[in-house]
Amino acid sequence: xxxxxxxxxxxxxxxxxxxxxxxxxxxxxxxxxxxxxxxxxxxxxxxxxxxxxxxxxxxxxxxxxxxxxxxxxxxxxxxxxxxxxxxxxxxxxxxxxxxxxxxxxxxxxxxxxxxxxxxxxxxxxxxxxxxxxxxxxxxxxxxxxxxxxxxxxxxxxxxxxxxxxxxxxxxxxxxxxxxxxxxxxxxxxxxxxxxxxxxxxxxxxxxxxxxxxxxxxxxxxxxxxxxxxxxxxxxxxxxxxxxxxxxxxxxxxxxxxxxxxxxxxxxxxxxxxxxxxxxxxxxxxxxxxxxxxxxxxxxxxxxxxxxxxxxxxxxxxxxxxxxxxxxxxxxxxxxxxxxxxxxxxxxxxxxxxxxxxxxxxxxxxxxxxxxxxxxxxxxxxxxxxxxxxxxxxxxxxxxxxxxxxxxxxxxxxxxxxxxxxxxxxxxxxxxxxxxxxxxxxxxxxxxxxxxxxxxxxxxxxxxxxxxxxxxxxxxxxxxxxxxxxxxxxxxxxxxxxxxxxxxxxxxxxxxxxxxxxxxxxxxxxxxxxxxxxxxxxxxxxxxxxxxxxxxxxxxxxxxxxxxxxxxxxxxxxxxxxxxxxxxxxxxxxxxxxxxxxxxxxxxxxxxxxxxxxxxxxxxxxxxxxxxxxxxxxxxxxxxxxxxxxxxxxxxxxxxxxxxxxxxxxxxxxxxxxxxxxxxxxxxxxxxxxxxxxxxxxxxxxxxxxxxxxxxxxxxxxxxxxxxxxxxxxxxxxxx
Numbered sequence: 001x002x003x004x005x006x007x008x009x010x011x012x013x014x015x016x017x018x019x020x021x022x023x024x025x026x027x028x029x030x031x032x033x034x035x036x037x038x039x040x041x042x043x044x045x046x047x048x049x050x051x052x053x054x055x056x057x058x059x060x061x062x063x064x065x066x067x068x069x070x071x072x073x074x075x076x077x078x079x080x081x082x083x084x085x086x087x088x089x090x091x092x093x094x095x096x097x098x099x100x101x102x103x104x105x106x107x108x109x110x111x112x113x114x115x116x117x118x119x120x121x122x123x124x125x126x127x128x129x130x131x132x133x134x135x136x137x138x139x140x141x142x143x144x145x146x147x148x149x150x151x152x153x154x155x156x157x158x159x160x161x162x163x164x165x166x167x168x169x170x171x172x173x174x175x176x177x178x179x180x181x182x183x184x185x186x187x188x189x190x191x192x193x194x195x196x197x198x199x200x201x202x203x204x205x206x207x208x209x210x211x212x213x214x215x216x217x218x219x220x221x222x223x224x225x226x227x228x229x230x231x232x233x234x235x236x237x238x239x240x241x242x243x244x245x246x247x248x249x250x251x252x253x254x255x256x257x258x259x260x261x262x263x264x265x266x267x268x269x270x271x272x273x274x275x276x277x278x279x280x281x282x283x284x285x286x287x288x289x290x291x292x293x294x295x296x297x298x299x300x301x302x303x304x305x306x307x308x309x310x311x312x313x314x315x316x317x318x319x320x321x322x323x324x325x326x327x328x329x330x331x332x333x334x335x336x337x338x339x340x341x342x343x344x345x346x347x348x349x350x351x352x353x354x355x356x357x358x359x360x361x362x363x364x365x366x367x368x369x370x371x372x373x374x375x376x377x378x379x380x381x382x383x384x385x386x387x388x389x390x391x392x393x394x395x396x397x398x399x400x401x402x403x404x405x406x407x408x409x410x411x412x413x414x415x416x417x418x419x420x421x422x423x424x425x426x427x428x429x430x431x432x433x434x435x436x437x438x439x440x441x442x443x444x445x446x447x448x449x450x451x452x453x454x455x456x457x458x459x460x461x462x463x464x465x466x467x468x469x470x471x472x473x474x475x476x477x478x479x480x481x482x483x484x485x486x487x488x489x490x491x492x493x494x495x496x497x498x499x500x501x502x503x504x505x506x507x508x509x510x511x512x513x514x515x516x517x518x519x520x521x522x523x524x525x526x527x528x529x530x531x532x533x534x535x536x537x538x539x540x541x542x543x544x545x546x547x548x549x550x551x552x553x554x555x556x557x558x559x560x561x562x563x564x565x566x567x568x569x570x571x572x573x574x575x576x577x578x579x580x581x582x583x584x585x586x587x588x589x590x591x592x593x594x595x596x597x598x599x600x601x602x603x604x605x606x607x608x609x610x611x612x613x614x615x616x617x618x619x620x621x622x623x624x625x626x627x628x629x630x631x632x633x634x635x636x637x638x639x640x641x642x643x644x645x646x647x648x649x650x651x652x653x654x655x656x657x658x659x660x661x662x663x664x665x666x667x668x669x670x671x672x673x674x675x676x677x678x679x680x681x682x683x684x685x686x687x688x689x690x691x692x693x694x695x696x697x698x699x700x701x702x703x704x705x706x707x708x709x710x711x712x713x714x715x716x717x718x719x720x721x722x723x724x725x726x727x728x729x730x731x732x733x734x735x
Contacts, residue, residue: 023071024096025104026059028084030066032167035111036191038063040086044072047079047095061086063109074101088112088192090166092150108146110166113189119159120200127159128176128201135170161199167191171254174199178288180206180260185252204261205285209293211255211271214300223273223298225249225257230266230282230613231573231588241591242573255295262291264569266614271296277354277378284614286567303350304357304374305382311345314389314431317364321347326356326373352376361385368417369433388434392457392465395426396442398516399473399543402426404445407469409438409455432457432465440469444515449504451516474517474541476524478549480510482531487511488553490528495536495582496520519543525582526551527600535602536582556598557624560631563593563610566638570594574612574636579666580605581704599624607663608634616640617693619658641695641715646688646724654725655704659697659712665704688722702728 026042039062045055061070061084074080079098084091084107091109119127136149147170154163165172169188175181179201189195211223228246251257262285270280279296308319324335336357341347354377361370369387396403407420407428422428432438435457442451451471459465482488487510493503496518506512506526519541526534531553539549563571570593578585578597583606587595599606603624610618615636622632645668647653655665668689683689695717701710702725709728715721 024074024080024082024101026061026070026072026082026084026094027104027106028061028063028068028070028091029106029108030063031108031110032191033066034191035063035088037086037089037109037111039068040084040089042070042072042082042084044074044080044082044096047081076101084109090164092147110168111191112164113167113191114162114194115165115172115187115189115197116160116162116194117197117199119161120198121159122201122203125201125203128156128179130176131156131161131163132175133163133165134173135165137168137170162194165189167193175290176201179203180288181208181258181290183256183258185254185256202260204288205263206258206260206290207262207267207269207283207285207293208256208258208290209269209281209296211251211257211279211296211298213273213276213298218276220251220253220255220273223251223271225251226268226270226272227259227262228268228270229573230268245591264565264567265572266612269293269296271298273298275301277301277352282613299354300378301350302352302354302376302378302380303348304352304359304376305348306341306346306359306361306385307382308341308345308347308361308385308387310387311341311343313363313365313369313387315364318343319345319347319369319387320362320364320366322360322362323349324358324360326358346382348382354378359383361387363387367419371417390432390435390457390459390465391429392432392467393427393429394422394467394469396422396428396469396471397426398444398471401473403442403471406443406445408441408443410441411436411438435459435465442469442471442516447504447513449502449514449516451502452500471516472518473543474515474519475546476512476514476517476522476539476541476549477546478512478551480506480512480526480528480531480534481550481552482528483552483554488528488531490526490531490553492524492526492551493582494539494541495523495525517541523582524549524551525600526553528553532556533583533598533600533602535600554601556600558630559597559599559622561595561597561608562631562633563589563595563612564633564635565615566635568635571612571615571636574610574615577609577611579607579609580664607661607666609666610634610636612636615692616695617691619661619663619694621662637694639695639717640692641717642720643691643693643698643715644688644720644722645691645700646722646726648726648728654728655701657699658694659699661696665699665701665706698723700725 042059042061044057057072059070059072061068074096076099080096082094088111089109090112091107094105094107121127131154133152133154134149135152137147152163152165154161167189169186172184172187173181182199207227226246226248228242231242247259249257249259264286266282266284268280268282270278272278276298279298281293281296283291283293285291304323306321312318318340320340322335323337337349357374357376359372359374360368363369370385374383396405402425404424405422410417420428420430437456440453440455453469455467455469457465476494480488480490489506489508491503491505492512493501494514494517495501499518502514502517504512504514522539522541524537524539532555534551534553537551561576563574565571572589572591572593574589576587576589576595580603583600585597589595605621605623608620608622618636653668656668657663657665683691695715697712697714699710699712700723713721713723
């Protein structure tokens with residue numbers, strides 16, 4: 001049985017010669033000084049599917065002193081493919097596009113050789129019925145090396161195969177459907193020789209590619225290629241699991257590498273070499289096919305350079321800069337660099353791999369004045385940072401009472417972060433890096449409770465800046481009990497419509513106190529790792545006083561989700577979020593695609609958000625009933641839509657839901673952000689936040705309430721949809 005691959009056009013040389021009208025002149029040159037190839041026939045056939053006939057046009061040719069010429073009359077209304085045939089002759093095909101007849105085309109002709117052998121099959125495997133072989137060489141500097149990728153004529157009978165190829169130093173690729181391709185590099189067969197080669201056929205997918213160093217003088221020696229499943233890693237056990245499924249390879253002298261027998265999934269291919277930055281690419285393997293990564297180019301090491309103005313803080317102390325990798329590590333490790341800037345405010349760190357890094361700038365009092373993610377690349381200019389300082393005084397009150405607390409300020413419009421403390425009279429003072437709006441986290445003295453408030457730092461006519469932080473006077477007090485009536489420790493949260501949840505921890509005797517809560521109807525929820533969950537409990541809060549409440553914790557209901565691909569294969573490393581208004585939990589699927597969740601009692605449904613590399617993000621609502629399946633299977637989608645959301649420069653983020661999923665509204669970042677401890681905002685691009693999601697109709701709202709301000713957008717498979725919500729963030733920030 002004969003088989004052919006796809007044809008690739010050989011570059012041609014045009015000559016200004018007189019031709020007969022409509023005739024294409026073919027000039028042939030012998031690629032060998034001594035050759036058994038003397039002459040043959042040029043055969044042209046139309047390159048069209050139907051309606052143009054398939055009758056061949058032929059013309060004879062013969063070498064004289066190493067060259068030959070012939071003409072073929074070709075019509076201009078179609079494209080043609082010309083094969084050069086002859087006994088003992090081999091040449092790539094010539095392609096003549098429609099309208100280009102009448103030109104001169106050139107080609108080199110090689111004497112032939114033969115390569116043949118037997119397939120080495122694994123036990124129980126049948127030999128393939130078809131064989132696809134291509135030949136090429138990258139040596140374009142010599143005549144006998146200028147061969148683009150060209151298919152070979154091959155025959156196959158049972159496990160024996162045979163191909164005709166040019167007698168030259170070539171690279172050969174042999175492939176059969178369902179098996180890993182086999183490569184032979186720098187193969188040379190003499191004229192008329194039949195070279196024997198055994199080819200071991202391995203069933204499954206493969207990953208291949210090339211690696212290069214961004215310098216003509218650098219060698220590939222010492223280059224390492226790592227293939228590992230693309231998965232989120234948060235723990236050492238997950239890292240060990242990924243490492244057990246990873247493979248390593250070395251490139252050959254041409255930079256080529258190949259991994260064989262790879263199962264379905266999304267993988268990272270990482271090329272590394274001492275003294276150079278890494279190069280990485282994701283590739284998806286589906287079925288018994290070859291996945292090509294392309295060329296991975298290792299860039300030089302980079303230098304991070306920062307210039308701070310002014311060069312010292314308000315007390316004349318030097319700035320301190322901490323440089324670390326972006327993303328969470330599976331185990332504690334020191335930062336890459338932690339040292340003071342020079343007296344002129346300059347700071348640098350050399351020998352860095354190109355990529356994303358976290359930068360923290362501290363003043364002389366160890367207060368963070370700026371925290372940012374920097375993309376460090378070779379030969380980039382220094383990063384200039386301007387550090388301003390404004391003296392601020394303020395007071396913190398709960399209702400009408402002063403509050404001693406720790407205050408953590410975070411700028412909402414730009415860089416700036418610091419931590420202060422108020423005394424027993426509620427007073428605090430500090431030096432702020434900039435004017436503007438801040439989010440302040442308030443931790444009352446002697447409590448684990450966290451309160452949040454938005455404040456604005458601005459100067460009056462005299463240049464002074466004062467902040468009064470007034471918190472609501474509502475109080476919640478009570479005790480946590482298990483089902484046996486015994487006090488237990490745990491976390492208590494208060495949910496108030498339109499306000500962020502407030503939480504605290506119960507003491508050893510089960511008692512808890514929550515302050516700074518808006519009066520009115522709220523929902524209480526308590527949970528404990530040992531005792532379980534209280535579920536949502538309605539409660540009414542009054543100003544300054546409250547009736548003690550007992551929250552009884554019940555054992556949670558265990559559910560195991562099985563996440564699979566459209567072909568039914570388990571998907572490991574997928575981030576699975578269980579979420580409703582009162583509950584949020586995150587898991588990463590294991591090797592069999594399983595994610596375990598312990599759900600609180602008293603809820604009738606939970607939203608499931610699944611983000612897996614290589615698949616669209618999926619949103620489903622899982623009903624919680626006594627009859628529900630305890631091991632439900634969720635299949636990820638095959639087709640994806642691209643969602644581009646334009647938002648403001650800082651939170652709050654808009655809310656979103658997939659309408660046909662019946663899911664609740666969730667924060668955009670809750671649905672689509674990185675896993676806990678992952679890199680900062682990885683989906684942010686110059687166009688906005690970009691996500692691959694399930695097609696369908698999505699509703700976007702500025703808050704958790706569905707109102708006339710909400711907008712809908714239909715996302716179709718394979719289509720990009722842009723939703724511009726930047727004005728919402730700006731409006732809410734201005735409030």
